[in-house]
Amino acid sequence: MNYVIAVLPDRIQAEAAYTALEKAGLPLDKISILGKGYQTADEFGFIDPSQQARKQAQLMSYWLVPFGFIAGYVFNELTQIELFPWAGVLGNHLIGGVFGAIAGGMGSLFIGGGSGIAFGSGDALPYRNRLKQGKYLVVVKGAPNVTNQASRILKELNPENLQGYVDPTQPREK
Missing domain, CATH: 3.30.70.2750 (Alpha-Beta Plaits)
Incomplete structure:
Protein backbone atom coordinates (compact mmCIF):
# COMPACT_ATOMS: atom_id res chain seq x y z
CA MET A 1 0.00 0.00 0.00
CA ASP A 48 1.01 6.96 19.21
CA PRO A 49 4.66 7.24 20.31
CA SER A 50 3.90 6.78 24.01
CA GLN A 51 1.90 3.63 23.32
CA GLN A 52 4.74 2.30 21.16
CA ALA A 53 7.24 3.11 23.94
CA ARG A 54 5.21 1.16 26.52
CA LYS A 55 5.06 -1.80 24.17
CA GLN A 56 8.82 -1.66 23.56
CA ALA A 57 9.56 -1.41 27.31
CA GLN A 58 7.30 -4.38 28.03
CA LEU A 59 8.98 -6.49 25.35
CA MET A 60 12.43 -5.67 26.72
CA SER A 61 11.37 -6.48 30.28
CA TYR A 62 10.56 -10.08 29.27
CA TRP A 63 14.23 -10.85 28.88
CA LEU A 64 15.97 -8.10 30.90
CA VAL A 65 14.28 -8.85 34.24
CA PRO A 66 15.17 -12.59 34.30
CA PHE A 67 18.64 -11.83 32.94
CA GLY A 68 19.08 -9.17 35.65
CA PHE A 69 18.00 -11.65 38.33
CA ILE A 70 20.50 -14.26 37.15
CA ALA A 71 23.27 -11.66 36.83
CA GLY A 72 22.57 -10.29 40.32
CA TYR A 73 22.49 -13.78 41.82
CA VAL A 74 25.74 -14.82 40.14
CA PHE A 75 27.45 -11.52 41.01
CA ASN A 76 26.57 -11.95 44.67
CA GLU A 77 27.69 -15.55 44.64
CA LEU A 78 31.04 -14.66 43.06
CA THR A 79 31.78 -11.67 45.29
CA GLN A 80 30.30 -13.18 48.48
CA ILE A 81 29.05 -9.73 49.51
CA GLU A 82 26.95 -10.00 52.64
CA LEU A 83 24.07 -7.61 52.06
CA PHE A 84 22.07 -8.57 55.13
CA PRO A 85 23.71 -10.76 57.81
CA TRP A 86 20.36 -12.17 58.97
CA ALA A 87 19.52 -13.50 55.46
CA GLY A 88 22.25 -16.13 55.31
CA VAL A 89 24.27 -17.12 52.26
CA LEU A 90 21.36 -18.27 50.04
CA GLY A 91 19.21 -15.32 51.14
CA ASN A 92 21.92 -12.84 50.19
CA HIS A 93 22.27 -14.46 46.77
CA LEU A 94 18.50 -14.23 46.24
CA ILE A 95 18.44 -10.60 47.40
CA GLY A 96 21.27 -9.89 44.93
CA GLY A 97 19.11 -11.51 42.26
CA VAL A 98 16.15 -9.32 43.20
CA PHE A 99 18.34 -6.21 42.96
CA GLY A 100 19.51 -7.40 39.53
CA ALA A 101 15.92 -7.96 38.42
CA ILE A 102 15.04 -4.41 39.58
CA ALA A 103 17.98 -3.09 37.56
CA GLY A 104 16.76 -5.06 34.52
CA GLY A 105 13.27 -3.61 34.93
CA MET A 106 14.67 -0.10 35.13
CA GLY A 107 16.74 -0.75 32.03
CA SER A 108 13.71 -1.90 30.07
CA LEU A 109 11.74 1.13 31.25
CA PHE A 110 14.37 3.77 30.48
CA ILE A 111 16.05 2.26 27.44
CA GLY A 112 13.09 0.47 25.89
CA GLY A 113 10.63 3.25 26.67
CA GLY A 114 13.00 6.06 25.81
CA SER A 115 14.03 4.58 22.49
CA GLY A 116 10.38 3.79 21.73
CA ILE A 117 9.50 7.47 22.09
CA ALA A 118 12.56 8.67 20.21
CA PHE A 119 12.59 6.18 17.33
CA GLY A 120 9.36 4.17 17.43
CA SER A 121 7.05 6.77 15.94
CA GLY A 122 8.70 7.34 12.56
Missing part, protein backbone atom coordinates in the same frame (compact mmCIF):
# COMPACT_ATOMS: atom_id res chain seq x y z
CA ASN A 2 1.35 3.42 -0.95
CA TYR A 3 0.49 6.68 0.81
CA VAL A 4 0.75 10.35 -0.12
CA ILE A 5 0.37 12.85 2.70
CA ALA A 6 -0.04 16.57 2.08
CA VAL A 7 0.09 19.11 4.93
CA LEU A 8 -2.21 22.07 4.34
CA PRO A 9 -2.48 25.19 6.51
CA ASP A 10 -6.27 25.43 6.81
CA ARG A 11 -9.57 23.68 6.31
CA ILE A 12 -10.44 25.54 3.09
CA GLN A 13 -7.29 24.37 1.33
CA ALA A 14 -7.79 20.82 2.62
CA GLU A 15 -11.33 20.78 1.22
CA ALA A 16 -10.08 22.26 -2.07
CA ALA A 17 -7.50 19.47 -2.29
CA TYR A 18 -10.18 16.86 -1.59
CA THR A 19 -12.40 18.39 -4.30
CA ALA A 20 -9.53 18.44 -6.82
CA LEU A 21 -8.79 14.77 -6.11
CA GLU A 22 -12.49 13.94 -6.42
CA LYS A 23 -12.75 15.75 -9.79
CA ALA A 24 -9.73 13.80 -11.05
CA GLY A 25 -11.68 10.60 -10.50
CA LEU A 26 -9.74 9.19 -7.57
CA PRO A 27 -11.74 6.73 -5.43
CA LEU A 28 -13.18 8.63 -2.47
CA ASP A 29 -12.66 5.72 -0.08
CA LYS A 30 -8.89 6.14 -0.62
CA ILE A 31 -8.87 9.85 0.35
CA SER A 32 -8.91 11.05 3.97
CA ILE A 33 -8.79 14.45 5.58
CA LEU A 34 -7.29 14.66 9.06
CA GLY A 35 -7.76 17.67 11.28
CA LYS A 36 -10.33 19.51 13.35
CA GLY A 37 -13.80 18.41 12.27
CA TYR A 38 -12.45 15.41 10.36
CA GLN A 39 -10.57 12.25 11.34
CA THR A 40 -8.09 12.36 14.19
CA ALA A 41 -4.62 10.83 14.05
CA ASP A 42 -5.82 7.93 16.22
CA GLU A 43 -8.85 7.26 14.04
CA PHE A 44 -6.67 7.22 10.94
CA GLY A 45 -4.12 4.92 12.58
CA PHE A 46 -1.03 7.05 13.13
CA ILE A 47 1.13 5.36 15.77
CA ASP A 123 7.02 10.29 10.88
CA ALA A 124 3.78 9.91 12.84
CA LEU A 125 4.92 12.29 15.59
CA PRO A 126 5.60 15.27 13.26
CA TYR A 127 2.20 14.73 11.63
CA ARG A 128 0.52 14.57 15.04
CA ASN A 129 2.27 17.82 15.98
CA ARG A 130 1.05 19.50 12.79
CA LEU A 131 -2.49 18.44 13.59
CA LYS A 132 -2.10 19.91 17.09
CA GLN A 133 -1.00 23.19 15.47
CA GLY A 134 -4.35 23.34 13.66
CA LYS A 135 -3.13 22.19 10.25
CA TYR A 136 -4.87 19.64 8.05
CA LEU A 137 -3.59 16.51 6.35
CA VAL A 138 -4.91 15.07 3.13
CA VAL A 139 -3.95 11.41 2.85
CA VAL A 140 -4.35 9.31 -0.29
CA LYS A 141 -3.67 5.59 -0.09
CA GLY A 142 -3.69 3.02 -2.83
CA ALA A 143 -1.74 1.55 -5.69
CA PRO A 144 1.25 3.45 -7.10
CA ASN A 145 -0.75 4.80 -10.06
CA VAL A 146 -3.33 6.30 -7.68
CA THR A 147 -0.75 7.89 -5.38
CA ASN A 148 1.31 9.20 -8.31
CA GLN A 149 -1.76 10.89 -9.78
CA ALA A 150 -2.67 12.29 -6.36
CA SER A 151 0.89 13.64 -5.94
CA ARG A 152 0.68 15.55 -9.21
CA ILE A 153 -2.67 17.07 -8.25
CA LEU A 154 -1.60 17.96 -4.71
CA LYS A 155 1.68 19.57 -5.89
CA GLU A 156 -0.37 22.10 -7.87
CA LEU A 157 -2.03 23.24 -4.61
CA ASN A 158 1.34 24.14 -3.01
CA PRO A 159 1.03 22.21 0.26
CA GLU A 160 3.41 22.98 3.13
CA ASN A 161 4.73 19.43 2.84
CA LEU A 162 4.06 16.58 0.45
CA GLN A 163 5.48 13.16 1.16
CA GLY A 164 4.98 9.66 -0.18
CA TYR A 165 5.35 6.40 1.72
CA VAL A 166 5.29 2.70 1.03
CA ASP A 167 3.90 0.64 3.92
CA PRO A 168 6.40 -2.22 4.37
CA THR A 169 3.94 -4.34 6.35
CA GLN A 170 1.41 -4.50 3.53
CA PRO A 171 1.79 -6.56 0.36
CA ARG A 172 2.47 -4.38 -2.69
CA GLU A 173 -0.47 -3.60 -4.93
CA LYS A 174 -0.06 -3.63 -8.68
Whole structure:
Protein backbone atom coordinates (compact mmCIF):
# COMPACT_ATOMS: atom_id res chain seq x y z
CA MET A 1 0.00 0.00 0.00
CA ASN A 2 1.35 3.42 -0.95
CA TYR A 3 0.49 6.68 0.81
CA VAL A 4 0.75 10.35 -0.12
CA ILE A 5 0.37 12.85 2.70
CA ALA A 6 -0.04 16.57 2.08
CA VAL A 7 0.09 19.11 4.93
CA LEU A 8 -2.21 22.07 4.34
CA PRO A 9 -2.48 25.19 6.51
CA ASP A 10 -6.27 25.43 6.81
CA ARG A 11 -9.57 23.68 6.31
CA ILE A 12 -10.44 25.54 3.09
CA GLN A 13 -7.29 24.37 1.33
CA ALA A 14 -7.79 20.82 2.62
CA GLU A 15 -11.33 20.78 1.22
CA ALA A 16 -10.08 22.26 -2.07
CA ALA A 17 -7.50 19.47 -2.29
CA TYR A 18 -10.18 16.86 -1.59
CA THR A 19 -12.40 18.39 -4.30
CA ALA A 20 -9.53 18.44 -6.82
CA LEU A 21 -8.79 14.77 -6.11
CA GLU A 22 -12.49 13.94 -6.42
CA LYS A 23 -12.75 15.75 -9.79
CA ALA A 24 -9.73 13.80 -11.05
CA GLY A 25 -11.68 10.60 -10.50
CA LEU A 26 -9.74 9.19 -7.57
CA PRO A 27 -11.74 6.73 -5.43
CA LEU A 28 -13.18 8.63 -2.47
CA ASP A 29 -12.66 5.72 -0.08
CA LYS A 30 -8.89 6.14 -0.62
CA ILE A 31 -8.87 9.85 0.35
CA SER A 32 -8.91 11.05 3.97
CA ILE A 33 -8.79 14.45 5.58
CA LEU A 34 -7.29 14.66 9.06
CA GLY A 35 -7.76 17.67 11.28
CA LYS A 36 -10.33 19.51 13.35
CA GLY A 37 -13.80 18.41 12.27
CA TYR A 38 -12.45 15.41 10.36
CA GLN A 39 -10.57 12.25 11.34
CA THR A 40 -8.09 12.36 14.19
CA ALA A 41 -4.62 10.83 14.05
CA ASP A 42 -5.82 7.93 16.22
CA GLU A 43 -8.85 7.26 14.04
CA PHE A 44 -6.67 7.22 10.94
CA GLY A 45 -4.12 4.92 12.58
CA PHE A 46 -1.03 7.05 13.13
CA ILE A 47 1.13 5.36 15.77
CA ASP A 48 1.01 6.96 19.21
CA PRO A 49 4.66 7.24 20.31
CA SER A 50 3.90 6.78 24.01
CA GLN A 51 1.90 3.63 23.32
CA GLN A 52 4.74 2.30 21.16
CA ALA A 53 7.24 3.11 23.94
CA ARG A 54 5.21 1.16 26.52
CA LYS A 55 5.06 -1.80 24.17
CA GLN A 56 8.82 -1.66 23.56
CA ALA A 57 9.56 -1.41 27.31
CA GLN A 58 7.30 -4.38 28.03
CA LEU A 59 8.98 -6.49 25.35
CA MET A 60 12.43 -5.67 26.72
CA SER A 61 11.37 -6.48 30.28
CA TYR A 62 10.56 -10.08 29.27
CA TRP A 63 14.23 -10.85 28.88
CA LEU A 64 15.97 -8.10 30.90
CA VAL A 65 14.28 -8.85 34.24
CA PRO A 66 15.17 -12.59 34.30
CA PHE A 67 18.64 -11.83 32.94
CA GLY A 68 19.08 -9.17 35.65
CA PHE A 69 18.00 -11.65 38.33
CA ILE A 70 20.50 -14.26 37.15
CA ALA A 71 23.27 -11.66 36.83
CA GLY A 72 22.57 -10.29 40.32
CA TYR A 73 22.49 -13.78 41.82
CA VAL A 74 25.74 -14.82 40.14
CA PHE A 75 27.45 -11.52 41.01
CA ASN A 76 26.57 -11.95 44.67
CA GLU A 77 27.69 -15.55 44.64
CA LEU A 78 31.04 -14.66 43.06
CA THR A 79 31.78 -11.67 45.29
CA GLN A 80 30.30 -13.18 48.48
CA ILE A 81 29.05 -9.73 49.51
CA GLU A 82 26.95 -10.00 52.64
CA LEU A 83 24.07 -7.61 52.06
CA PHE A 84 22.07 -8.57 55.13
CA PRO A 85 23.71 -10.76 57.81
CA TRP A 86 20.36 -12.17 58.97
CA ALA A 87 19.52 -13.50 55.46
CA GLY A 88 22.25 -16.13 55.31
CA VAL A 89 24.27 -17.12 52.26
CA LEU A 90 21.36 -18.27 50.04
CA GLY A 91 19.21 -15.32 51.14
CA ASN A 92 21.92 -12.84 50.19
CA HIS A 93 22.27 -14.46 46.77
CA LEU A 94 18.50 -14.23 46.24
CA ILE A 95 18.44 -10.60 47.40
CA GLY A 96 21.27 -9.89 44.93
CA GLY A 97 19.11 -11.51 42.26
CA VAL A 98 16.15 -9.32 43.20
CA PHE A 99 18.34 -6.21 42.96
CA GLY A 100 19.51 -7.40 39.53
CA ALA A 101 15.92 -7.96 38.42
CA ILE A 102 15.04 -4.41 39.58
CA ALA A 103 17.98 -3.09 37.56
CA GLY A 104 16.76 -5.06 34.52
CA GLY A 105 13.27 -3.61 34.93
CA MET A 106 14.67 -0.10 35.13
CA GLY A 107 16.74 -0.75 32.03
CA SER A 108 13.71 -1.90 30.07
CA LEU A 109 11.74 1.13 31.25
CA PHE A 110 14.37 3.77 30.48
CA ILE A 111 16.05 2.26 27.44
CA GLY A 112 13.09 0.47 25.89
CA GLY A 113 10.63 3.25 26.67
CA GLY A 114 13.00 6.06 25.81
CA SER A 115 14.03 4.58 22.49
CA GLY A 116 10.38 3.79 21.73
CA ILE A 117 9.50 7.47 22.09
CA ALA A 118 12.56 8.67 20.21
CA PHE A 119 12.59 6.18 17.33
CA GLY A 120 9.36 4.17 17.43
CA SER A 121 7.05 6.77 15.94
CA GLY A 122 8.70 7.34 12.56
CA ASP A 123 7.02 10.29 10.88
CA ALA A 124 3.78 9.91 12.84
CA LEU A 125 4.92 12.29 15.59
CA PRO A 126 5.60 15.27 13.26
CA TYR A 127 2.20 14.73 11.63
CA ARG A 128 0.52 14.57 15.04
CA ASN A 129 2.27 17.82 15.98
CA ARG A 130 1.05 19.50 12.79
CA LEU A 131 -2.49 18.44 13.59
CA LYS A 132 -2.10 19.91 17.09
CA GLN A 133 -1.00 23.19 15.47
CA GLY A 134 -4.35 23.34 13.66
CA LYS A 135 -3.13 22.19 10.25
CA TYR A 136 -4.87 19.64 8.05
CA LEU A 137 -3.59 16.51 6.35
CA VAL A 138 -4.91 15.07 3.13
CA VAL A 139 -3.95 11.41 2.85
CA VAL A 140 -4.35 9.31 -0.29
CA LYS A 141 -3.67 5.59 -0.09
CA GLY A 142 -3.69 3.02 -2.83
CA ALA A 143 -1.74 1.55 -5.69
CA PRO A 144 1.25 3.45 -7.10
CA ASN A 145 -0.75 4.80 -10.06
CA VAL A 146 -3.33 6.30 -7.68
CA THR A 147 -0.75 7.89 -5.38
CA ASN A 148 1.31 9.20 -8.31
CA GLN A 149 -1.76 10.89 -9.78
CA ALA A 150 -2.67 12.29 -6.36
CA SER A 151 0.89 13.64 -5.94
CA ARG A 152 0.68 15.55 -9.21
CA ILE A 153 -2.67 17.07 -8.25
CA LEU A 154 -1.60 17.96 -4.71
CA LYS A 155 1.68 19.57 -5.89
CA GLU A 156 -0.37 22.10 -7.87
CA LEU A 157 -2.03 23.24 -4.61
CA ASN A 158 1.34 24.14 -3.01
CA PRO A 159 1.03 22.21 0.26
CA GLU A 160 3.41 22.98 3.13
CA ASN A 161 4.73 19.43 2.84
CA LEU A 162 4.06 16.58 0.45
CA GLN A 163 5.48 13.16 1.16
CA GLY A 164 4.98 9.66 -0.18
CA TYR A 165 5.35 6.40 1.72
CA VAL A 166 5.29 2.70 1.03
CA ASP A 167 3.90 0.64 3.92
CA PRO A 168 6.40 -2.22 4.37
CA THR A 169 3.94 -4.34 6.35
CA GLN A 170 1.41 -4.50 3.53
CA PRO A 171 1.79 -6.56 0.36
CA ARG A 172 2.47 -4.38 -2.69
CA GLU A 173 -0.47 -3.60 -4.93
CA LYS A 174 -0.06 -3.63 -8.68
